[in-house]
Amino acid sequence: xxxxxxxxxxxxxxxxxxxxxxxxxxxxxxxxxxxxxxxxxxxxxxxxxxxxxxxxxxxxxxxxxxxxxxxxxxxxxxxxxxxxxxxxxxxxxxxxxxxxxxxxxxxxxxxxxxxxxxxxxxxxxxxxxxxxxxxxxxxxxxxxxxxxxxxxxxxxxxxxxxxxxxxxxxxxxxxxxxxxxxxxxxxxxxxxxxxxxxxxxxxxxxxxxxxxxxxxxxxxxxxxxxxxxxxxxxxxxxxxxxxxxxxxxxxxxxxxxxxxxxxxxxxxxxxxxxxxxxxxxxxxxxxxxxxxxx
Amino acid sequence: xxxxxxxxxxxxxxxxxxxxxxxxxxxxxxxxxxxxxxxxxxxxxxxxxxxxxxxxxxxxxxxxxxxxxxxxxxxxxxxxxxxxxxxxxxxxxxxxxxxxxxxxxxxxxxxxxxxxxxxxxxxxxxxxxxxxxxxxxxxxxxxxxxxxxxxxxxxxxxxxxxxxxxxxxxxxxxxxxxxxxxxxxxxxxxxxxxxxxxxxxxxxxxxxxxxxxxxxxxxxxxxxxxxxxxxxxxxxxxxxxxxxxxxxxx
Numbered sequence: 001x002x003x004x005x006x007x008x009x010x011x012x013x014x015x016x017x018x019x020x021x022x023x024x025x026x027x028x029x030x031x032x033x034x035x036x037x038x039x040x041x042x043x044x045x046x047x048x049x050x051x052x053x054x055x056x057x058x059x060x061x062x063x064x065x066x067x068x069x070x071x072x073x074x075x076x077x078x079x080x081x082x083x084x085x086x087x088x089x090x091x092x093x094x095x096x097x098x099x100x101x102x103x104x105x106x107x108x109x110x111x112x113x114x115x116x117x118x119x120x121x122x123x124x125x126x127x128x129x130x131x132x133x134x135x136x137x138x139x140x141x142x143x144x145x146x147x148x149x150x151x152x153x154x155x156x157x158x159x160x161x162x163x164x165x166x167x168x169x170x171x172x173x174x175x176x177x178x179x180x181x182x183x184x185x186x187x188x189x190x191x192x193x194x195x196x197x198x199x200x201x202x203x204x205x206x207x208x209x210x211x212x213x214x215x216x217x218x219x220x221x222x223x224x225x226x227x228x229x230x231x232x233x234x235x236x237x238x239x240x241x242x243x244x245x246x247x248x249x250x251x252x253x254x255x256x257x258x259x260x261x262x263x264x265x266x267x268x269x270x271x272x273x274x275x276x277x278x279x280x281x282x283x284x285x286x287x288x289x290x291x292x293x294x
Numbered sequence: 295x296x297x298x299x300x301x302x303x304x305x306x307x308x309x310x311x312x313x314x315x316x317x318x319x320x321x322x323x324x325x326x327x328x329x330x331x332x333x334x335x336x337x338x339x340x341x342x343x344x345x346x347x348x349x350x351x352x353x354x355x356x357x358x359x360x361x362x363x364x365x366x367x368x369x370x371x372x373x374x375x376x377x378x379x380x381x382x383x384x385x386x387x388x389x390x391x392x393x394x395x396x397x398x399x400x401x402x403x404x405x406x407x408x409x410x411x412x413x414x415x416x417x418x419x420x421x422x423x424x425x426x427x428x429x430x431x432x433x434x435x436x437x438x439x440x441x442x443x444x445x446x447x448x449x450x451x452x453x454x455x456x457x458x459x460x461x462x463x464x465x466x467x468x469x470x471x472x473x474x475x476x477x478x479x480x481x482x483x484x485x486x487x488x489x490x491x492x493x494x495x496x497x498x499x500x501x502x503x504x505x506x507x508x509x510x511x512x513x514x515x516x517x518x519x520x521x522x523x524x525x526x527x528x529x530x531x532x533x534x535x536x537x538x539x540x541x542x543x544x
Binding site for chain 2: 167170171173174177178180181182183184185186187188189
């Protein structure tokens with residue numbers, strides 16, 4: 001293969017895998033929005049919490065970050081469940097209008113809590129596979145990035161099984177489509193919302209753990225990811241889960257292509273440019289209402 | 295009707311399954327229901343009629359837990375209903391066919407019906423209940439795989455009724471089932487409601503379409519500006535000159 005084509009494939013592979021993580025983050029945000037009509041502005045901070053949970057378990061107990069998923073994911077679920085139960089549910093009828101400040105404030109508390117507990121200096125973990133790569137038809141792929149991509153596939157696959165194969169999943173979809181109708185069928189929609197918020201936060205936490213071998217952890221690492229999750233969700237259409245997956249992949253590829261062919265300095269900006277273009281030309285998202293919702 | 299008729303107290307009997315006593319309901323500072331009392335006996339089909347803003351849907355919203363009354367009582371058998379969340383009331387055996395149908399638009403007809411059997415107490419008999427609904431509404435069986443939003447208004451109303459039946463209710467509350475439907479479809483829906491008694495259901499039907507309700511129900515209550523002004527056997531109300539003048543346009 002000639003070097004130019006190889007470089008293109010290399011960039012695309014990198015972008016696709018990074019995009020997978022964006023899809024994971026965006027799916028959590030989109031799920032929450034689809035059911036509760038709330039944009040969780042603390043989403044990236046929950047991701048940071050995930051990174052620090054894995055970091056803590058690694059430093060203190062030498063637990064491999066991938067194993068720590070077994071602890072971090074349920075912790076994230078519980079955290080999200082409690083936040084909905086004791087913070088957002090209290091907003092009552094003002095949920096849609098007040099949730100922006102509530103989640104933004106929560107994000108500040110989370111990131112400052114991490115600052116208090118772990119300090120401001122960037123930290124990383126030292127595992128053998130962090131820099132390991134392997135070749136696939138000439139394309140070099142980072143092992144932790146591939147694991148992250150596969151983890152995303154698994155998480156999204158499980159979410160689909162849950163939503164489309166279980167009683168509770170059906171109740172979640174019903175609550176998203178018509179909360180009043182669901183409540184009248186005997187669904188405790190307040191509880192369903194807590195479960196959904198827990199799932200969304202668990203997704204962010206899992207993404208954080210998967211990113212730890214690849215990135216430095218610092219308390220405000222999440223800010224950037226809140227923005228990316230929001231971009232992904234808007235690209236795919238708010239509340240549209242398949243849209244969020246495609247949106248994440250698109251964002252990853254655009255960033256990767258831009259970084260390689262234009263300049264690496266503006267990596268985060270390329271996605272925002274596309275974001276603005278979508279808002280101007282297709283404000284309902286790339287797929288709008290044509291794709292099935294939650 | 296200008297004159298407020300004093301309404302007799304309901305005769306209470308052992309068979310009374312649903313009752314409302316001296317109900318006062320307000321939205322904020324604005325009171326919309328004033329001391330309304332009514333009851334529905336086992337197996338009865340009772341209408342609650344009145345014009346726009348007469349408070350009839352408000353009373354139904356209290357009965358299904360969507361709204362808390364300021365005063366008075368709302369009861370299903372021995373259970374207080376006032377202030378109880380809607381999902382608990384469904385669990386008790388009072389199903390609500392809400393105004394505007396409130397279907398799950400992107401789900402198939404069958405999934406909508408299955409949602410009606412979400413309660414654990416009904417899950418075991420879900421296949422039989424589904425069959426029963428399909429027998430009752432053969433058209434829904436044909437459309438079982440279509441998204442609910444793709445159905446006609448009349449068909450959607452059938453889904454809403456079928457979904458409520460899936461929870462094995464003793465009492466069915468129906469809020470304006472004819473709203474937004476073509477006159478011919480209204481007749482069809484009313485015929486279906488009339489035949490619900492074959493299933494042993496007790497029905498409280500709230501409607502603006504007074505003539506249709508009086509034709510299909512056993513008894514009816516007439517509300518005006520939040521107070522009861524008439525009650526009695528529907529056949530009598532149909533002949534009542536004042537009702538005819540005010541609601542039937544004759």
